[in-house]
Amino acid sequence: MSYVKPAELAQSMIEAGQSKVLMSTRDTLIRGYMGGAILTLGAAFAITITAQTGEPLLGAILFPVGFILLYLLGFDLLTGVFTLAxxxxxxxxxxxxIAGVLRTWGLVFLGNxxxxxxxAIAMAIYFTYGFTSEPSAVGLALSEIGHGRTVGYAEHGAGGMLTLFTRGVLCNWMVSTGVVAAMMAKDVIGKVFVMWMPIMLFFYMGFEHSVVNMFLFPTGLLLGADFTIGDYLIWNEIPTVLGNLVGGLTFVGLTIYVTHARTAPKRVPLTRPNGRRFASHHARVPAELLEQHVR
Incomplete structure (x- = not known):
C-alpha cells in the first residue's frame, strides 16, 4: 500500500528528526544551502508568473514546484527542521x-x-542586466513586496507585529503539514500531491515564510527598495522565524506526536448492573465493574 498510517507516520517523524540532528556539519550546511536556493528559485518563478499575468492564484499554483523538488532531493528547510528535530x-x-537541536537549527538557518x-544576487543581476539598467517589472514587484512586508507592518505598531507573527505561525502550520504529509505516501506522485496543497495555500494567503523572506528582502534591498536591513530583521525575519517555530512545532510536530506516538489508553466499554452501557477511562471505572468486564 502507498499510504502510511498515522502511527507509522509519527515514528517516521521521530526518526527523521533524529537523523537531522545527528547529521554532520558539512552535510547539514550543504542540504540547507540547496534547500534555500531551490525554494527561493521557485518563489522567483511564482512571483514572475504573478507579475506577468496579473493572476496571483496562478503563481500560487506553480510555487510548490521548488518545495517539492528540494524535498524529493533530500534537502532541508529551517521550517521543517523546526518541527522534526x-x-x-x-x-x-x-x-x-537540546544543544544538538539548537546546533541543527543554527546550521540549517545559515545554509538556507x-x-x-x-x-537574491543572481535575480538582482537578472532583473537589471548586471545593475546597468532599472529593474524590470518583476524586479519592481519584488521591491514592493519587501517594502510592504516591513514598513507596512511597522505602520500598525504592535498590531502589525502581532499580524506578522501570526502569519508566521499559519505559514509553518501549512509548510510543516506538507513536509509531514509527504511521509504518508510511498510513491512520488502521492508525495507530490499531498505536498502541493498546503504549500499552495500558504503562498496564496500571503503567510510569512522565513526562508522565502531570506530571498525577497535582500533582493529588494539590492534593487533599491525603500526599507533598511534593520526594518527587514525587526519587522519581518525575526518575528517570522519565531512564528514559524511556534506554528510547526505546536500544530504539527507536537499534535501528531502526542496523539499518534503517545496515544492515551482507550476508554473501556462496560455494562452497569442495571443493564445500561457506558464507556469510561480505566482510572475511572469502578473496580467491581472492571472485574466483571474482565471475566
Whole structure:
C-alpha cells in the first residue's frame, strides 16, 4: 500500500528528526544551502508568473514546484527542521539533546540564508542586466513586496507585529503539514500531491515564510527598495522565524506526536448492573465493574 498510517507516520517523524540532528556539519550546511536556493528559485518563478499575468492564484499554483523538488532531493528547510528535530528530543532518542537541536537549527538557518542570498544576487543581476539598467517589472514587484512586508507592518505598531507573527505561525502550520504529509505516501506522485496543497495555500494567503523572506528582502534591498536591513530583521525575519517555530512545532510536530506516538489508553466499554452501557477511562471505572468486564 502507498499510504502510511498515522502511527507509522509519527515514528517516521521521530526518526527523521533524529537523523537531522545527528547529521554532520558539512552535510547539514550543504542540504540547507540547496534547500534555500531551490525554494527561493521557485518563489522567483511564482512571483514572475504573478507579475506577468496579473493572476496571483496562478503563481500560487506553480510555487510548490521548488518545495517539492528540494524535498524529493533530500534537502532541508529551517521550517521543517523546526518541527522534526524537537520530536526526536521529546522521544528521548539516543544522542539527541537540546544543544544538538539548537546546533541543527543554527546550521540549517545559515545554509538556507546562504542559498537564498545567492539566488537574491543572481535575480538582482537578472532583473537589471548586471545593475546597468532599472529593474524590470518583476524586479519592481519584488521591491514592493519587501517594502510592504516591513514598513507596512511597522505602520500598525504592535498590531502589525502581532499580524506578522501570526502569519508566521499559519505559514509553518501549512509548510510543516506538507513536509509531514509527504511521509504518508510511498510513491512520488502521492508525495507530490499531498505536498502541493498546503504549500499552495500558504503562498496564496500571503503567510510569512522565513526562508522565502531570506530571498525577497535582500533582493529588494539590492534593487533599491525603500526599507533598511534593520526594518527587514525587526519587522519581518525575526518575528517570522519565531512564528514559524511556534506554528510547526505546536500544530504539527507536537499534535501528531502526542496523539499518534503517545496515544492515551482507550476508554473501556462496560455494562452497569442495571443493564445500561457506558464507556469510561480505566482510572475511572469502578473496580467491581472492571472485574466483571474482565471475566
Amino acid at each position: 524537537p520530536v526526536a528530543l521529546i522521544d528521548k532518542r539516543p544522542g539527541i539533546n 540564508f546562504a542559498g537564498a542570498f545567492t539566488v
